Amino acid sequence: MDLRYTPAEREFRDELRTWLGSVLPGIGPEPARDDWAARREFDTGWQHILFDAGYAGINWPSEFGGRGATPTEHLIFLEETERAKAPYVGMNFVGLLHAGPTLIVEASPEQKAAHLPGILTGGHVWCQGFSEPGAGSDLAGLACRAIRDGDDYVVSGQKIWTSFAHVADYCEILVRTDTDAPKHRGITWAIMDMASPGIDIRPLRTMEGSTEFCEMYLDEVRIPVANRVGAENDGWRVAMTTLSFERGTAFVGEMLQTMELCRDIAALASRITRRSATAWDDIGLRRDLGRIAAELDALWALTRRNISEATRTGLVGAGGSVFKLAYTDLRHRLGEVALHLLDRAALSLDDVGELPTGDHVQGRIHGLSMTIAAGTTQIQKNIIAERILGLPKDVR
């Protein structure tokens, strides 16, 4: 039990910091949110730079082209790239964090050879075809139908929340291959080529105004049986492999950003005058923000604890659910503190006057999605209550 970094970890950090310092000045500004072609080029370009420097797939095993870094080195990587304001994983998210790790565990040697290099180099962008209009929290209730026809599956149905679908090359997709079996036992995990005929993609405008999510309509899309990963009807188990990867370290960069947000809000409050004092003289605001900053420190401690547990046991465990539940609730509270502070300046998504207010309003809106995406707060609570506390399952 010692939170100091070892000489090897410090060396890893120093090397990374030096490298980031040399490479980041050459990176152009981030493209506009809805300029998808430019964003793809930007995100995959950064991925290629990481690849050339040996930082791609930081936590992937080296035999599959990754760096084979320890969980702590992975944490340092996320910490340093965030502090240096390096580009985010962006569109490489599904490939690097979902599809790739799943392929490493479940795919055939041919499938690995065909897809892992493209993910690591930024050559291929992946999207995720899991959720459906009728299958959200009850993901196993998905209905997108796949009927075997010779060497192909013929797939028809609808998917939703498919981030980056309009620029993706491949889709990790869950389809129903058996309608008679119990719902968890009739699902198959497959790789769908996004250039296949029969795919209709419609952007889904979120309440943030962005269009990074899509709806995807599939009309007799042919997926070769050779693209199936794992056995037919065993896709639920394969998918669960994927989802457990998501909750390990997915929020590290963001959490560090949120710590900075707390400082920004404190600084902003010192510049806003209410009656005859600054807003920061308000004991209520100081306590609210101090309380949130304390919880962020505690969540940083929890993250390090989860990382150490993963190092010792090789498993992420339900600790990821504890983190997600607490962190996403915190984002709501922080957003509310910010809006309360801004008062009528909160009515604009752009900065008002000299004050940097717009990002806080945008952040408040974004926070509303966080308790829903990647397993709702209610699903996380079920996981904690049932897997950690051993409470009986409810009817569902």
Added chain:
Amino acid sequence: MDFWVDDDRRDLQTGIRAFVQGRFPLDEVAAREETDAVIDPDRWREIAEMGVFSLRQDGFDVRSTVLAFEELGAGLVPGPVVATHLAAGLVDGAADGTAIVSFVEPDATDVMIEHAAQATDLLRLDGDHPRRLDPASLDLEPVRRPIDALTPIWRAAAPLPAGERLGGAAAELRRVGVVLVAAMQVGVAAAAVELATRYAREREQFGRPIGSFQAVKHLLAEMFTKSDVARSAVYAAACALDDASDDDPARAASVAKVMAGEAALFCGKTGIQVHGGMGFTWEVHAQRYWKRAVVLDATLGTAGHHAEVVASTLTTGS
């Protein structure tokens, strides 16, 4: 970087847990409520014999010490254990359990002192140096109805006498105290979660265990989450105090007190709700966790006070 609690420390914790469960069964502890001697002097000496008061004197670090105090909190062990531990080496008899040392903290209103009738010494940590006060030198008046029947309270009129100056810096000692109280709060929170979880598994309504209903299991998930996040904060603070971390010790201690204080209060109150009507009875122990949580929150600065301390770090460097 390694947050894993190693075997030696885990063994120490397991030992203290077995001791607390064996020598402080909750029914026996509760039987001393509202008596003149909530603290059993023999048991108090047994705590000393377990080495709890002298842990840091004996070379154990804060990381080990918090694990011991987590168990004292979970067992609702009565008495000023943190103050006596801090006094070990400074006040005669504290280390061997012949003295009972309680905190005295100046306040804007009357000074509220825990266990003053049984205390042999009082410890003041608000100045530059720790100070020892003789309870007999104070004009003490008992609080007729203390919120926690296991924590009798006595009122002393301000101003307090200066008392005898002891060695060392008060701020550093106080910081250790803050983290140890936070560790006890984590213990209280975790014990409340355990009791409520057990009840939710056993208690049936509508023909099913109430723990199968999402309305109830979600309360328990929230309780667990708050206690586990708080535990992370307390362990991280212990590392910071031991200089086994790059975190700022002052901030880490306040963070621990905020998180553990709120976790104990939340788990205490929610544990009562999970128990339904029985939770509001004197008989069921659920209430005792919440009441102890109130006492511990008011010890060495409330969660609100420490939240302000954390807030003050937001506008300074680093």
